[in-house]
Amino acid sequence: MIEITSSSIDVNKxxxxxxxxxxxxxxxxxxxxxxxxxxxxxxxxxxxxxxAMAVSETRKIVDxxxxxxxxxxxxxxxxxxxxxxxxxxxxxxxxxKHRRASFEACQYIIDRLKxxxxxxxxxxxxxxxxxxxxxxxxxxxxxxxxxxx
Amino acid sequence: xKFTITSYGIAKDIVGDRKVVIETSAGTxxxxxxxxxxxxxxxxxxxxxxxxxxxxYAEDAVSLNESDEIVLxxxxxxx
Numbered sequence: 213m214i215e216i217t218s219s220s221i222d223v224n225k226x227x228x229x230x231x232x233x234x235x236x237x238x239x240x241x242x243x244x245x246x247x248x249x250x251x252x253x254x255x256x257x258x259x260x261x262x263x264a265m266a267v268s269e270t271r272k273i274v275d276x277x278x279x280x281x282x283x284x285x286x287x288x289x290x291x292x293x294x295x296x297x298x299x300x301x302x303x304x305x306x307x308x309k310h311r312r313a314s315f316e317a318c319q320y321i322i323d324r325l326k327x328x329x330x331x332x333x334x335x336x337x338x339x340x341x342x343x344x345x346x347x348x349x350x351x352x353x354x355x356x357x358x359x360x361x
Numbered sequence: 362x363k364f365t366i367t368s369y370g371i372a373k374d375i376v377g378d379r380k381v382v383i384e385t386s387a388g389t390x391x392x393x394x395x396x397x398x399x400x401x402x403x404x405x406x407x408x409x410x411x412x413x414x415x416x417x418y419a420e421d422a423v424s425l426n427e428s429d430e431i432v433l434x435x436x437x438x439x440x
Contacts, residue, residue, distance in 0.1 A: 243440050259439070262369050262432055265416045266439075290439060302440050322440060330413070330432075331439030332370030343371035345436035346407055 213287040214270045216263045216331075221289045221300045229287035230305035238285075239314035241304040241322045247297035249344075252337045259292045259301065262330040266290065273324040277306070281317040284308055288321065290331060362386070362427050364393070372410065372433040375403045390414065391421030397433070408436045 213229040223242060230238055245257050270288050277283060285307035295301055304322050308314040325331075333344045363384050368376045383400075387393040390412050398404050411418050411434040414425070418434070425431070 260369055261439070262367075262413070262434065265413055265432070268416055326437070326440040328437065329439050330369060330434050330437055332435065333438040334370075343374070343435070344438035346371040346438075 213289070214267050214274070215289045216261050216266050216292055217289060218291070218293040221291055221303050223300065223303050226287040226289050226303045226305045230285040230307045232284035232307045234309065235284045235307035235314075236309050237311040237314035238305060238307045239311070239318040240306075241302070241318050242300055243302035243322070245295045245297045245299050245301055249335050249337075250342070252339075254297055255336050255338055256297075257295045257301070258334040258336065259290075259295065260332050261290065261292050263292075266329050266331055269329045270325060273321055273328065276324070277317045277320050280320070281306075281308060281313040283317060286317075286321075288325070290325075290329075292331070362388070362425065364425065364427060364429070364431050366397075366431050366433060368433040370435045370438075371407065372404065372435040375401050376433070388425055389421060390419045390423045390425065393425060393431070394421065404433075410435055 227240060247254055274286055283306060287305045290302045304318055306314050306318040335342050335344060363382060365380055365382050367380050373379055385396045387396045404410055413432040413434055414423055415430050
């Protein structure tokens with residue numbers, strides 16, 4: 213299961229989707245909204261997704277993981293919309309025969325998701341807001357930018 | 362050619378709308394990026410600006426068709 217949802221993520225549903233009778237391990241990553249960022253108090257977060265491609269890119273990442281570890285089941289759910297501190301933003305669940313592969317595959321999927329999947333987060337503070345990762349800096353692009361991550 | 366450009370995140374804020382229709386002589390993804398950076402200079406401040414064509418990240422050499430689904434993808438920050 214891969215889902216982009218504007219409702220609260222049902223963590224147990226993601227775990228159930230991943231679970232397999234052949235699995236000796238289910239590893240779950242739960243990403244939650246922090247109450248501080250950039251030393252400021254976060255009032256809420258806004259996530260938006262290019263949904264069709266968020267799903268297809270997540271699917272590619274799961275396929276990559278399945279090529280490296282024997283996945284017996286998996287589920288990925290990412291929330292969009294307005295989230296308050298403490299709410300669940302993302303859940304990744306992976307089932308494998310033994311625990312080591314479940315840790316590694318779960319970490320791989322969430323790490324790649326954060327690099328590649330077109331989901332965008334805006335942190336809203338008491339005195340303003342900021343799209344995360346987008347700030348100008350020495351890495352800013354030029355017209356010569358080419359290539360893909 | 363006329364293209365419909367869809368933007369997300371900070372790119373949407375810079376371009377001004379979720380979807381805009383543009384007219385340009387750009388024929389490739391790289392030429393379109395140059396046109397966009399020229400037309401919306403604030404895009405130059407981003408760490409990255411990828412262009413997706415028909416739901417795939419596209420290399421600069423990819424040719425454009427008017428019917429393509431073209432989406433601007435600024436730095437992603439899911440998770």
